Amino acid sequence: MIKYHPLTILYQIFQLIKNSLFLVIILFVVRGSSDFWLLKYGRIALILFIIVRIVFIIIGWFTRKYEVKEHAFHIKEGIFSTVNSTIPFSKIQNVKRQTNFFHRLFGVTSVTFETAMDGDDDAIVFQVVTKQQAAYLLSLVEAKKDQQETVGEAEPNKEQANKQVTHFRSSMKDVIRASFTSLSFLAIIPILFAFYDDILPLLPFDPDYDGMFQSIVSNFWLMGFLIFAAVIISVIIGMTRTFLRYGKFEISSDDSQIFIKRGMISTSYFSIKKSKVQAVEITQSSLKRLFNMAEVKLISTGKTKSDDNEQEINSLYPFLPYNKAMELIQEILPDYESIDNMERLPKQALWIKLLEPSWIWIIATVALAYFKPAFLSIEQAWWIMSSLLFIIVYMNRILDFFHTQYAINSNQFQLRKGGITTMLIMTKAWKMVEVEVSQNRFQRKLDLASVKTSIRATPIRNEWLNHVPVIFANHFSGWFQTSEQKLYKKIKKKERG
Amino acid sequence: MNTEELTERISPKAPKAWLLTEIIGDVVGVIILIILFYLDAYFGWADWIGWILIGIAILSAVSIIYSSIEPKYLYKSWRYRVDEEFFQCKYGVWREKWITVPMSKIQSVSTEQGPILRKYQLRTIKVETMGSSHAIPALDEEVALRLREEIAEYAKLKEVEV
Numbered sequence: 023m024i025k026y027h028p029l030t031i032l033y034q035i036f037q038l039i040k041n042s043l044f045l046v047i048i049l050f051v052v053r054g055s056s057d058f059w060l061l062k063y064g065r066i067a068l069i070l071f072i073i074v075r076i077v078f079i080i081i082g083w084f085t086r087k088y089e090v091k092e093h094a095f096h097i098k099e100g101i102f103s104t105v106n107s108t109i110p111f112s113k114i115q116n117v118k119r120q121t122n123f124f125h126r127l128f129g130v131t132s133v134t135f136e137t138a139m140d141g142d143d144d145a146i147v148f149q150v151v152t153k154q155q156a157a158y159l160l161s162l163v164e165a166k167k168d169q170q171e172t173v174g175e176a177e178p179n180k181e182q183a184n185k186q187v188t189h190f191r192s193s194m195k196d197v198i199r200a201s202f203t204s205l206s207f208l209a210i211i212p213i214l215f216a217f218y219d220d221i222l223p224l225l226p227f228d229p230d231y232d233g234m235f236q237s238i239v240s241n242f243w244l245m246g247f248l249i250f251a252a253v254i255i256s257v258i259i260g261m262t263r264t265f266l267r268y269g270k271f272e273i274s275s276d277d278s279q280i281f282i283k284r285g286m287i288s289t290s291y292f293s294i295k296k297s298k299v300q301a302v303e304i305t306q307s308s309l310k311r312l313f314n315m316a317e318v319k320l321i322s323t324g325k326t327k328s329d330d331n332e333q334e335i336n337s338l339y340p341f342l343p344y345n346k347a348m349e350l351i352q353e354i355l356p357d358y359e360s361i362d363n364m365e366r367l368p369k370q371a372l373w374i375k376l377l378e379p380s381w382i383w384i385i386a387t388v389a390l391a392y393f394k395p396a397f398l399s400i401e402q403a404w405w406i407m408s409s410l411l412f413i414i415v416y417m418n419r420i421l422d423f424f425h426t427q428y429a430i431n432s433n434q435f436q437l438r439k440g441g442i443t444t445m446l447i448m449t450k451a452w453k454m455v456e457v458e459v460s461q462n463r464f465q466r467k468l469d470l471a472s473v474k475t476s477i478r479a480t481p482i483r484n485e486w487l488n489h490v491p492v493i494f495a496n497h498f499s500g501w502f503q504t505s506e507q508k509l510y511k512k513i514k515k516k517e518r519g
Numbered sequence: 520m521n522t523e524e525l526t527e528r529i530s531p532k533a534p535k536a537w538l539l540t541e542i543i544g545d546v547v548g549v550i551i552l553i554i555l556f557y558l559d560a561y562f563g564w565a566d567w568i569g570w571i572l573i574g575i576a577i578l579s580a581v582s583i584i585y586s587s588i589e590p591k592y593l594y595k596s597w598r599y600r601v602d603e604e605f606f607q608c609k610y611g612v613w614r615e616k617w618i619t620v621p622m623s624k625i626q627s628v629s630t631e632q633g634p635i636l637r638k639y640q641l642r643t644i645k646v647e648t649m650g651s652s653h654a655i656p657a658l659d660e661e662v663a664l665r666l667r668e669e670i671a672e673y674a675k676l677k678e679v680e681v
Contacts, residue, residue: 455650455651456618456620456621456648456651457618458616458617458618459616459617460614460615460616461520461614462613462614462615463614466615471520476648478649478650481650482650492520495520496521499619500521502619503604503605506604506621506623507604510623
């Protein structure tokens, strides 16, 4: 068994400092002169905590060891009681490799193997590894994952074995598009407002001066210029941010795996076996819908949020033109197809949707009516807010009615829904943990029913499809059962042969 | 809903057991409410507390009436079916649910018995998947034990990773 890279200690201390920096600033700088007892003891507690953590980090490094065997990782850890665990490569759901600023500084990288087979998250993390070691680990795991049998998926074509194909590489055009749709350039507006007061004294006139017209005109030109300059600066800042984040984005795949690389300074690499993709989700905010763009995410049971990055790493490029996104899905996941003629909800569904009480609105209105908060010194503010909320809730419901579409084919289920933000989810029958069909008394009168499917993911994802014709609900349940039976037969056959 | 296939029913003793559970719960609830009303009057708590208590009292009265009727209808609505491939159940008075879980997705099966179920010699079967759990409440003991073995057998048969 070998120890982890010694830089792991430094990395963890670095992370510790990063995470406690905020508290340190508050306790020692901002309120540094305060004698309030809570702050006084807080300072001592913080110092003690940091010292203890550092001691634990160092001891932890000495006690944590790993070994790579032919088919599995062996990990030994623990200070007081040791835990030995064996994680076979076949349990690995996805692979992440992230190189942030710290790694770059020392010419190393980090690798995470997400397992989360049955909902419990249990990752194998190498916070610091040399690049060679990382490459070695990746090659081991990714190669081993290949040999694992695929159930329910199309058999990989042996003839064009393991040829890696690049499907998408972000171009300058994509970055420009991305920075406009993400509205990242708007980030500067609050800063501008903050500076407005500082700019006023610089103006070549007194705003309180009598010559109103004069001041407005000169103000107009000056303000125009300032706004223009601000827009230019914010666009540049926004684009740089987007460029650093989404520049050099690359999606490729071979016949069993998908690879996503991205980032300029902090780079990340993500790979997932095609058969471990539980569902594909395509989301469109209203702005993206306007520009016909979409974000595609691969849903899997491995954890996809990384700790020091708010972005989900399972996302294919978040600013793809919708058609390109659909093409991409079919290229990298040939098992999935986009079903074009989807069904819409029957008219009765809209009435039920509108008649359902909105608990959020009721609770908010009761609270508003009781506290009657006067906003901007308008006394009637509470019922204005209540009606606004009412309009938003019902707008969303009506939009959701028009957006909802669904379809099933031989083994795929496809559902589109959502009000302001829409989402299209595609999944396979054998990826569903269960199916629930339900019907309340109203629905029974109108021959409607609701369908709930649970998709394997961490945490499990429940997708509701409400108020479909009862015939479809029954058909859906039957479809789910037949696909399961087909899969069962396939497995049996495999076991025998 | 297309649930004709689901033929098995739970024990006819179920409504009695549920009713007893409800009654015990109601008695405890009513005692707590009475104590609160007494404390309210004795210490002269703020007005709004009194109103909330009255509100709770009305809601509890409604729920007591409903819960004394519900067990009979809930029992009537219950059906289940367990075969080699699926665990299925259907129940609900106001909203009827029909749940289908493939055996391959079941991770554990267990039986449970509280004091009230023990009194009626009943057991609950609990089936867990990776993210949900479903129960068939109130089965006769021997039926429950046999069913547990059956589910364990079927579920284990197909432990395959997809």
